[in-house]
Amino acid sequence: xxxxxxxxxxxxxxxxxxxxxxxxxxxxxxxxxxxxxxxxxxxxxxxxxxxxxxxxxxxxxxxxxxxxxxxxxxxxxxxxxxxxxxxxxxxxxxxxxxxxxxxxxxxxxxxxxxxxxxxxxxxxxxxxxxxxxxxxxxxxxxxxxxxxxx
Numbered sequence: 001x002x003x004x005x006x007x008x009x010x011x012x013x014x015x016x017x018x019x020x021x022x023x024x025x026x027x028x029x030x031x032x033x034x035x036x037x038x039x040x041x042x043x044x045x046x047x048x049x050x051x052x053x054x055x056x057x058x059x060x061x062x063x064x065x066x067x068x069x070x071x072x073x074x075x076x077x078x079x080x081x082x083x084x085x086x087x088x089x090x091x092x093x094x095x096x097x098x099x100x101x102x103x104x105x106x107x108x109x110x111x112x113x114x115x116x117x118x119x120x121x122x123x124x125x126x127x128x129x130x131x132x133x134x135x136x137x138x139x140x141x142x143x144x145x146x147x148x149x150x
Contacts, residue, residue, distance in 0.1 A: 001132055003028045007035060015040065015076060016130035017100035022110035023134030032132065033080055033109050040078050040105060049077035055087035064096045067104045077104050084110045091121045097128050 021029040041049055049071045053063055058081060071077040084090055116122050125131060
């Protein structure tokens with residue numbers, strides 16, 4: 001799925017229970033996660049229903065517990081895991097990914113490298129999550145990208 005398609009679905013309030021945003025180019029990973037962070041919930045709903053974790057400091061049990069609870073006075077809750085590549089126990093999220101809570105939107109931001117889709121966890125993510133790979137642009141693509149961005 002492309003960046004534009006994801007943003008279009010988010011604007012239409014069609015949410016996936018799990019998003020895996022990965023790749024060497026962090027620009028679109030940051031833009032999608034920021035869009036979800038700022039637009040899925042209203043400002044009032046965010047205080048109770050939005051949690052942001054950082055991979056280096058996150059523990060899988062706390063993350064799963066947060067994802068497993070239900071939203072308070074909102075239709076969804078948003079859980080964002082930034083810098084997931086630094087989380088040592090990322091594969092421990094496997095049980096949650098297999099059966100996510102439908103009212104939770106889990107966003108996993110895996111930056112600076114491609115997520116390994118050959119592992120058990122990677123294969124599961126391909127089937128259960130909306131996966132977006134943010135690739136670096138080739139030199140010949142830069143002028144067109146700048147033109148489309150302006």
